[in-house]
Amino acid sequence: MTAPLGVVVAVRGDGEAAVVAEIDAHPGLAVVRRCADLAEAVAVARAGLGSVVVLSEQPHLDADAVAAIRAAGAGLVGVADGAAPRLEALGIPPARGSLADAVLAAVARPAPDFAPPPERGGGAVIAVWGTGGAPGRTTVAVNLAAEAALAGHRTVLVDLDTAGASVATALGLADEAPGIAAVARAAARGEDAASLLERHLLDVASRLRVVTGLTRAARWPEVTAPGLERLWPALRAAAEVVVLDLAAPAEAAVGHGAGPRRDGATLAGLAEADVVVAVGGAEPHQLVRLVHALLDLEGPPPVVAVNRIRASVAGTRPEDAIAAALGRHAGVTEVWPLPWDLRACDAAARDGRTLAEAAPRSPLRRAIASMADVVIAAARAARDAPATVTD
Template identity: 45%
Template sequence: MTVGVLCAVQGSAESIIVQAVERSGGRLSVTRRCADLTELLAAAEAGLGRLAVVSGDLDLLDREAIDLLHRAGVRVVGIGDDARPWVGERLAALGADLVAAAPQDEESAGSVVRDALAILGSTSDDERPGPVRPDDATVRLPAQGLVVAVWGPTGAPGRTTVAVNVAAELAAAGRRTLLVDADTYGGCVAQVVGMLDEAPGLAAAARAASQGTLDLLSLARLTPSIAPDLRVLSGISRADRWPELPSSSLDAVWSVARGLAEWTVIDCGFCLEEDEVLSYDTRAPRRNAATLSALEAADVVLVVGTGDPVGIQRLVRGLGELTDLGLGATRVVLVNRVRASVAGAHPADAVGQALARYAGVTDAHLVPEDRSAVDTALLEARTLREAAPGSPVRRALAGVAARVDAVLVAALAAEPVRA
């Protein structure tokens, strides 16, 4: 079967590549020669090709554009420039399936075509390989760091308080930790830890990832340290800025974060819904993309609920929603603000029995109510470890952090020894 090729290559290399494609023995055929990115995306969404050959300096080409091509079932071959090696590096960072130098003659163009055919033949339509360089057989080792997403249903169960203090406890245990605010509805990590709202934070990291320029150094510059081994990547300052956090860019942010920190703790928004109307428009931004991206990337999902009848009901439904969406295979359930005034004379027993009966959860962490300690920490913009080290809330969250950290210990123990 002949595979359609969409060509959006600039300069003299275009005609060389088109001729090489037509000499592929009927396996490839150029179905559209695109003048710009808009035409390329339209052709891809119309199903006119399964392979796109794109110049690295094509105007407006970014990670979101390549992600749209992938979602349309199109593999991407990026054409770099020997005189500007950074172009090829950028294409690989943006997610191109193959990065090749601009061909100068028939032989080099034929090599690009053969590599493209190899990619098309090596994966099914439902799978997409990572960036490949034809002349680079180096195997990249996986990153060391792990990701924990702190999520909970609507109703302000205390996600941010849990995220901030679990991150602080992990850092105090000697783990390099990155705290990220990915709540696009009411993110407040910066205020809780005493940072300025004007810090560029996650939106700046997403922009850099979109352009393929995000690396460990640039992410480190965006994440100031607020304590030994604890960095913070602040969130968006207004809820209406959520389109600045597309999932394709955030996926790259989480990947780089794994190299920067042993634990990346992400404070997520509550909503998991996908707009039914927008779901038919692959180019529309998704309102809850940040939360869904974090949950999909997470090695551990810390699910937070409150210890009252309404909170337990929402927690049980939230756990079912995570299961329905296939998110959070490894979960740690935490019930916050457990108190006798709303759960009866024996609140821990009541909450434990309810979770066991309705959600099948028998090992939830119960955090007692201690409003005074939490208020003191919030007023002073410090963590509970700093403001109220003897608080029962702090001790309970330290236990949660220890359980989460055990996942990293197990992962390191299972990691094969590398030469």
């Protein structure tokens, strides 16, 4: 005799008793656990105690919980009195008609991915990434975004540095704004990502808007890959150019381990980007870090920018020496040299302004503006390139 199929129930409210009764009335089904909350349901699924989890809408139901249940090999069925847009957005098919039939169907076929926004948008995504040790990633990201806006592109700058967000400080914005945490968290719950962005984008200049970063680095688990996956299409729809300020790799910039990762936002941003700008410092120890980071980075070759170049740390012809070193040790064929320009950077930092505003004629501003033209063109070309088909 075949054992009945185990069902985990995590239904809130008065409807739970009816759900349990209907499942137990079917000869091929049996309720193995009635869970007090979603966390218990996830734990039970991970323990392999049920083949299907029956859920209702609840406050902590999000894409992370759905992904955890799916990863455990359990099917998903939703229950609701009426329309269930959040369940459907998260890829949990609501039972229409017989609940028992819906449970059996969930075992026979995998649940679909949670629904993306209707339009991906045409914006190009540029990720500014690089080594640890403060080589100037945020300085490059902020001013690259500012130059894109000055060139006439509708631009969104997103602070995705989950280790030390600083875009708000660099631009003189209030750092208590909800920013990326609120947007990613709500997107992971299945809320409309485009509406979320419109509520949280801050206008800082003509054609330049910002999503601020985490107010505390300890909040990094709120910015998860499922939330970001739903956010990318909305960002591309909100702007012609999207610039991501990413943290240096906390672990390695390759691979995905099980469970949340502190560098998960960095990995997600690198994977989504049409072009990656890898920023390193000109000091010898920073160049060593940059070489290691470039060798670990997967995907197309990045645009390499070396910041704070000066003869005092790299010799009389620092640009040539650095380009030769990176070519020899990391296979880099082209380097964008960003000169040491302490006075301009200090003026911008003091007033919370971009280089174009604080020091428009500075050598660093001119170098970033030149690089921005090339990077934006490359990002648009990569965005429009046909997808590579692999076996």
